[in-house]
Structures are given as C-alpha cells and as structure tokens.
Amino acid sequence: MPQMPAPDYPAEVRARLEADAREVIARYPDSRSALLPLLHLTQSEDGYVTRTGVRFCAEMLGLTTAEVTAVSTFYSMYRRKPSGDYQVGVCTNTLCAVMGGDAIFEELGEHLGVGNGETTEDGKVTLEHIECNAACDFAPVVMVNWEFFDNQTPESAKQLVDDLRAGREVAPTRGAPLCTYRDTARILAGFPDARPGAVEATGGAGHASLVGLRLAKGEDAPGRIVSPRSAPAERTEDVPAGGKEAPGTHPSSHDAPQETSASDPEHPAGPVSEEGE
Structure with missing residues (x-):
C-alpha cells in the first residue's frame, strides 16, 4: 500500500517557517547548502525531523523528499522520532x-x-x-x-x-x-540566542589542551632534558626559559629518549626473512 503524502504545517506555522527559511537560504550562494540549518529549523518546531519537516525542506530548496531524508538520516544530530526536552x-x-x-x-x-x-x-x-x-x-x-x-x-x-x-x-x-x-535546534539553525547571559557566556579548552600553545608563545617554561634510561643516574638540569627555571613537574618532563631499533645498532629490526618464518 503506497504511503500517504506527508501533511503540511498549519497555515500560520507554515508562514512563520517560510519567513525563517528564506532568511537562512539567503546566506548561501547555492540554496541546497541551506539544508542542514533548515533541518534544525524544523526540529525546533517539531522536536525531531518529521515527514512534514522533510516535505517543507524539500519544497523550500527544490529537492526531492528522498534527498532530504538521505541527509537527515546520515547525521546523528537529527532525531528520527520524538525525544526528550x-x-x-x-x-x-x-x-x-x-x-x-x-x-x-x-x-x-x-x-x-x-x-x-x-x-x-x-x-x-x-x-x-x-x-x-x-x-x-x-x-x-x-x-x-x-x-x-x-x-x-x-x-x-x-x-x-x-x-x-x-x-x-x-x-x-x-x-x-x-x-x-527545541530552543537549541533554533540556535543551531543560525538564529541569535536572545536569552540573558547567552552572549556573554564563554567556554574554552582546559589547561592540558593549552600547554602546547603556551609553550609556543613562551608563556610556559619548557620541560626538563631527561637522560636516557641507559645513561648513569645523574641530577637533571632544568632548562632556563625567559630567565626562569622550568618547573620540575612539567607534564612533558617524563618524555625521555628511549632505546629503539633505530638507535641500537646491536639489535637492529627489519623485515622477517622467509628462513626465519
């Protein structure tokens, strides 16, 4: 039995969504590029990607419902069934x-x-x-x-x-x-978040993520030079940076050179010969 056509939005909802959709589409040189934000827009209305939402996106962008469905089912941020707030x-x-x-x-x-x-x-x-x-x-x-x-x-x-x-x-x-x-989906569609405090909110990476950047900018002292494990145990010296001694607990201070086949001529590594198999 053939599937019934998807119902349309009520007239007042359709008019509101069309106005929003045109604003989104105008941001792109090719209207097809607006499909991802339009799917978010329909989710902000329905809570998930409905057949009605798929039909709406297809009509606004001149696509088939199959093309819209293919995209909506590929990305995990689009819901295929009703879900929670x-x-x-x-x-x-x-x-x-x-x-x-x-x-x-x-x-x-x-x-x-x-x-x-x-x-x-x-x-x-x-x-x-x-x-x-x-x-x-x-x-x-x-x-x-x-x-x-x-x-x-x-x-x-x-x-x-x-x-x-x-x-x-x-x-x-x-x-x-x-x-x-639903509010999140509208923001992801590209509309401003007008809630108090939303614009001023800031996030960022943690200290561990920023260590490399700070080292490159000279804001943190580099790690200590550590002798290979085969070398005599001696006190390691901190490397001065900017006139200051490096902290002994730098997160990279344990990265000592290790003995490998490339650095150990007495134990070379290479492809296994057929005779040794």
Missing part, C-alpha cells in the same frame, strides 16, 4: 570511557530506566552514547543539548538528570546557559 549524551569514547564514562552511562540507564536512544516516560530526558566532543581534558564528559558538563561521576550525573526532570535550574560547566532541545 534534554538530550543527555555520555561520551564513551576511549578516554572518557576509561575515566568512567561507561560506568556513568550504565548507571544513568538503570537510574532512568531507559536504554540508548530511549526517553523517560515524562518526556524530559533522552539518554544516548555520544562520540568524542573534543573535551578530553575534562573527561569524563556528559553533554546536555550539546552543553558541557565536565569531570562527571555516576553520582553527579544522576543528580544532573534528577534536576532536569524536576525542573530545577542547571548550569553547564562552561558555555551558554542550558535551554531545551
């Missing part, structure tokens, strides 16, 4: 996982009674695995509607979702104030 993502990539991300995800699932990609009965929280969000120096990281909550534990993460479900104010570790998923 707060998308709670737990990073379970390598560093966050070994620092406790897996435990956080498991305990949140048990605490909320949901699995990956599922939403609580009250419609408040959707729990999901997320990929690395370039915040490894704050691991383990939880994100709510793409705002950072750093250095989490199972206990702090459970308190976080309890506060969200109870409607209590929750403040991200850094960045803009938290808002609902």
Whole structure:
C-alpha cells in the first residue's frame, strides 16, 4: 500500500517557517547548502525531523523528499522520532570511557530506566552514547543539548538528570546557559540566542589542551632534558626559559629518549626473512 503524502504545517506555522527559511537560504550562494540549518529549523518546531519537516525542506530548496531524508538520516544530530526536552549524551569514547564514562552511562540507564536512544516516560530526558566532543581534558564528559558538563561521576550525573526532570535550574560547566532541545535546534539553525547571559557566556579548552600553545608563545617554561634510561643516574638540569627555571613537574618532563631499533645498532629490526618464518 503506497504511503500517504506527508501533511503540511498549519497555515500560520507554515508562514512563520517560510519567513525563517528564506532568511537562512539567503546566506548561501547555492540554496541546497541551506539544508542542514533548515533541518534544525524544523526540529525546533517539531522536536525531531518529521515527514512534514522533510516535505517543507524539500519544497523550500527544490529537492526531492528522498534527498532530504538521505541527509537527515546520515547525521546523528537529527532525531528520527520524538525525544526528550534534554538530550543527555555520555561520551564513551576511549578516554572518557576509561575515566568512567561507561560506568556513568550504565548507571544513568538503570537510574532512568531507559536504554540508548530511549526517553523517560515524562518526556524530559533522552539518554544516548555520544562520540568524542573534543573535551578530553575534562573527561569524563556528559553533554546536555550539546552543553558541557565536565569531570562527571555516576553520582553527579544522576543528580544532573534528577534536576532536569524536576525542573530545577542547571548550569553547564562552561558555555551558554542550558535551554531545551527545541530552543537549541533554533540556535543551531543560525538564529541569535536572545536569552540573558547567552552572549556573554564563554567556554574554552582546559589547561592540558593549552600547554602546547603556551609553550609556543613562551608563556610556559619548557620541560626538563631527561637522560636516557641507559645513561648513569645523574641530577637533571632544568632548562632556563625567559630567565626562569622550568618547573620540575612539567607534564612533558617524563618524555625521555628511549632505546629503539633505530638507535641500537646491536639489535637492529627489519623485515622477517622467509628462513626465519
């Protein structure tokens, strides 16, 4: 049985979305390039990418619904079914996982009674695995509607979702104030965030991420020169920088040269010969 055509938005909603869509499309030399922000725009209206939203994007951009669907199903930030007001993502990539991300995800699932990609009965929280969000120096990281909550534990993460479900104010570790998923989607569509404090909010990388930059700018002293392990044990000297001695606990001070096949003629390495196999 053929699928029925997707319904259209009510007239007043359609008019409002069309005005917003034209503003977005005007930013691009090729209207097709506006598809990603338009999908965010429809999510800000519906909470996820509906068949009506797909039809709207296709009509505004002169595309087929198949083309729009192909894009909306490729990117993970577009939802295919109704989800919560707060998308709670737990990073379970390598560093966050070994620092406790897996435990956080498991305990949140048990605490909320949901699995990956599922939403609580009250419609408040959707729990999901997320990929690395370039915040490894704050691991383990939880994100709510793409705002950072750093250095989490199972206990702090459970308190976080309890506060969200109870409607209590929750403040991200850094960045803009938290808002609902639909409000976030409108911001991602490219419209200004007019909330008080949003413009002044700042975020940034942590100290570990900035060490290399500060070294290059001469703001931090370089690490000590450390003798190879085969050398006699002697006191190492700090390398002066800017007239100051380097701190003995510099994060790179342990990077001593190591004996390798290239530096050890007595133990060369090379391809395994057929005779040795």
